[in-house]
Amino acid sequence: MVTGGDPELLGAGLSAVAAAAHRLGNGSSVSLDAPAAEEVSPVEQRVIAFEAGNGPAATRIDADDRGVPRLIVSGAPEELATAAAALGSAGLPLASAAQTEGLASAAATHPDDALSLTLDELGTASVSLRGYGVTDSFISVPQDAFGGPVDGYTLHLTGAVSTIEPVTIASAEVLWNDVLVDTLPVDAAEPPIDREIEIPASSVEASNGLVVRLTAVAAGGECIDESLLPQVRLDLDTRASTVTAHRGQAARPGFDRFPQTLGGALTVATGSDSPSTAEVQAAGSVVAALQRVSSRQLAITVDSAQQLIDSSRPGLLVGATAEQANALRTPLRLDRFRTLAPSGSTELTVAVDQPYAALMALESGDRDLLVVGGWAPEGSAPDDLIASVTGDLDGTDWYSLSGVLRFQAEGDDEPELLDINAVVPQQEYRDDYTWLAWAAAGALVLLLVIVAIAAASRRRRLVATRQVEAEAASAASTTQVGAAEEGSAGTRSAAAVDPDAVAAAPTGDSAVGADAAVDPGADEAERRTDGS
DSSP: OBBBGGGGGGGHHHHHHHHHHHHHTOOOOOOOSOOOSSSSOTTTOOEEEEESSSSEEEEEEEOOOOOEEEHHHHHHHEHHHHHHHHHHHHTGGGGSSSSOOOOOOOSSOOOOSSSSTTTTTOOOOEEEESSSEEEEEEEEEEEGGGGGOOEEEEEEEEEEEEOTTTTEEEEEEEETEEEEEEEEOTTBOOEEEEEEEEOOOOGGSEEEEEEEEEEEEEEGGOOOGGGGSOOOOOEOOTOOOOOEEESSSOOOOHHHGGGGGTTTTEEEEEESSSSSSSHHHHHHHHHHHHHHTOSHHHHHHHOHHHHHHHSSOOOOEEEEEEHOOOOOOSSSSSSSEEEEOOOOOEEEEEEEEOOEEEEEEEEEEEEEEEEEEEEBBSOOHHHHHHHHHTTGGGGGGGGOOOOOEEEEEEEOOOOOEEEGGBBOHHHHHHHTHHHHHHHHHHHHHHHHHHHHHHHHHHHHHHEEEEEEEEHHHHHHHHHHHHHHHHHHHHHHOOOHHHHHHHHHSSSSSSHHHHHHHHHHHHHHHHHHTTTT
């Protein structure tokens, strides 16, 4: 697929990648704006080129300068995307002429998201097991065939089994992802098969396999010519047997949620308005890899990075900037700081000046995203690292990817997969909450200052109160002592003038009692003066 690096043609190129991968199957290799192959094979290779122009899409066929047949699709950019999607249609043989006009394919108004499909609709037209030994039939049950994520299934199997004679021992088993989930009756008393089997969320994968297995041997284990034994046969009605999905999310965030989380539609965005050739190629590789494991042709739309970030749709962002990655809360921050926390070990934060690139699968709000980006001291990740981390995806089984991160640093031989427990939010995310820590620290400091001021004020009031009380007590004591001295002087004068009065004056304890009666507060004043 060739767009010539024109951003307006990116949607057409990606739609063509999805159409070709869907139509040609796993035996083909599809790329977007890739360098010409070193080995030229006009028999095996084909080129589809897009040219921006005006009006409806028109096609013509010629050959490039190497002799490889080329289909040229020209027209207005918005027309080219629908024309590219038509390349995956089963009705394409209708466009059998070398030149056509108006080629287009409209997306279905109501996507096929039925929650119940027959075995025939899942691609298995017949299940008929017969003979001795072990025979089985495999039915593929991909999640995305049901139009979205699934967290459980109900199997309803109907059919019949031949009469089992006493000279034969037979059994029939049902396996889901290689795990035995039920046995089917192979008893002469119950020849019809009508079975309902529940598959829990713990047994649900992105791509599931249903196996019906028949085992038959001669009684006693004798080796007897099969033609001499009664026939053993088990048939399922593939148009009546159904698989019913229960909508939900069984997979944890990461690569395991794709492609079923897309629901048959993928929104693609680039970090800049002018993506590099490596970023365009990376987008094509990811789309091709997702299409290989999708049961239906993906409907591709192209938006700006900000539109994808602000939307609630699942999608792919290629060439993400550090700011865009932070806005999406990617598991790896696109900066020189890397923070890793392997499960069960101490968190590790390290700053490395080594360039790197990564393909990340993450949950952002209620949708799942794939993000391609990287970092280098001079800016974005080098093109060769972007190509290395995404370029081989079309030849890689998507289901072999695990975790949330496919990472490769400069000097690494190949990308590494990191699980969800191996990556923690980066420093940028922690900085988002730093204001809360500063606010809490400021509030604590303010509270301590207020407490200190209150304590100092209380101490000053207490000291002032004690000083006032002490001064008042001292003044009262001085007044009382002076009054007592004046009374004593008057008494002495009277005694000198009137000896009879002196003789009649009380003595001893009675004199003290009289003084106390005259001024009972004098002793109290003295005690306060002492500070007791």
